[in-house]
Amino acid sequence: MANLHISWLLLAQCLLLVTRITAKVPAVVVFGDSSVDAGNNNQIPTIARSNFQPYGRDFSGGKPTGRFSNGRVPTDFISQALGLRPFIPAYLDPSYNISDFAIGVTFASAGTGYDTATSDVLSVIPLWKQLEYYKEYQNKLRLYLGGNKANETINGALHIMSLGTNDFLENYYSYPGRSSQYSIQQYQYLLIGIAGNFIKQLYHLGARKISLGGLPPMGCLPLERTTNIMGGNDCIEDYNNVALEFNGKLNGLTTNLNKELPGLKLVFSNPYYIFLQMIRRPSLYGFEVTSVACCATGMFEMGYACNRNNMFTCTDASKYIFWDSFHPTEKANHIISDYVVKNVLAQFL
Numbered sequence: 001m002a003n004l005h006i007s008w009l010l011l012a013q014c015l016l017l018v019t020r021i022t023a024k025v026p027a028v029v030v031f032g033d034s035s036v037d038a039g040n041n042n043q044i045p046t047i048a049r050s051n052f053q054p055y056g057r058d059f060s061g062g063k064p065t066g067r068f069s070n071g072r073v074p075t076d077f078i079s080q081a082l083g084l085r086p087f088i089p090a091y092l093d094p095s096y097n098i099s100d101f102a103i104g105v106t107f108a109s110a111g112t113g114y115d116t117a118t119s120d121v122l123s124v125i126p127l128w129k130q131l132e133y134y135k136e137y138q139n140k141l142r143l144y145l146g147g148n149k150a151n152e153t154i155n156g157a158l159h160i161m162s163l164g165t166n167d168f169l170e171n172y173y174s175y176p177g178r179s180s181q182y183s184i185q186q187y188q189y190l191l192i193g194i195a196g197n198f199i200k201q202l203y204h205l206g207a208r209k210i211s212l213g214g215l216p217p218m219g220c221l222p223l224e225r226t227t228n229i230m231g232g233n234d235c236i237e238d239y240n241n242v243a244l245e246f247n248g249k250l251n252g253l254t255t256n257l258n259k260e261l262p263g264l265k266l267v268f269s270n271p272y273y274i275f276l277q278m279i280r281r282p283s284l285y286g287f288e289v290t291s292v293a294c295c296a297t298g299m300f301e302m303g304y305a306c307n308r309n310n311m312f313t314c315t316d317a318s319k320y321i322f323w324d325s326f327h328p329t330e331k332a333n334h335i336i337s338d339y340v341v342k343n344v345l346a347q348f349l
């Protein structure tokens, strides 16, 4: 009887192992902005940083890695949900190498956007440069795994793109440059063109599974609410409407590229509605505060302004949707990730 029990256990373990080996998604590769940066900006000269306390206070070891949250970001949760590591390391982080990156890597850079003019605002890594890093990564992967295995990994890997908010909030609506050249509609089409080209380049580099991330209700970020004095500090509807419009265009791009590129499985991961639902019905998720952030006054601080010396910082971030005035808490990130995995990314499993 005892032997039988042991055999069953062994069998179960073998099955687990087999599932792991044949896992359909051998790696997660990430491009984007602060929503998915894990510390690349620590390695470049920019003020768009978060590698100091209280950032990361709920991360493993309380470590401020450069993630713009109190804990993990959505792609960390997605990696875990796909049966990979519970976090995705930053490509420029010297404490990791290709043996780590072979199952997950992020090239993301806080403050960046589709538009190179956006990445110029805070001197961060533009999207085209993230693609250059990706090519370098592929070469390293071929040396490390061998050509065949590396190509298989690239082919099976889930490529995630998460950016766009900064193009509107940090660039278009903050500087006269783009807004004097383009109407908001024209600017959206400019960004869609860049997104489409980027996806085509990924495809030609061997990527077949790609998740294109939509915009959140960006008018509800605490920083934007703070400026909405006439509107009683409610969400800025115009910005939310632009997010909805842009998401519609990203969705259309997804349909078109799937028709155009054989073998491509491009999906549109839309965080808008789950995000808005959390803000409108916080108690459903155990949140208590929606309009201001946990860090400092919660009205405008992020990056260096959100520091450990601020006595206003909340003690329990899990009651808040926002960690700083621009970025969700780990708990909100977890809810959004679970939603996207269940409703969109599950088809890759």
Ligand SMILES: *[C@@H]1O[C@H](CO)[C@@H](O)[C@H](O)[C@H]1NC(C)=O
Pocket: 096, 097, 098, 099, 144
């Ligand atoms: C990566 O780093 C680990 C531990 O730091 C080391 O053991 C390993 O040899 C390194 N691998 C490569 C391919 O450089």
Ligand SMILES: *[C@@H]1O[C@H](CO)[C@@H](O)[C@H](O)[C@H]1NC(C)=O
Pocket: 147, 148, 151, 205, 206
């Ligand atoms: C891997 O893919 C690259 C790019 O498509 C190709 O040049 C190379 O021949 C492939 N290597 C193997 C071993 O299949």
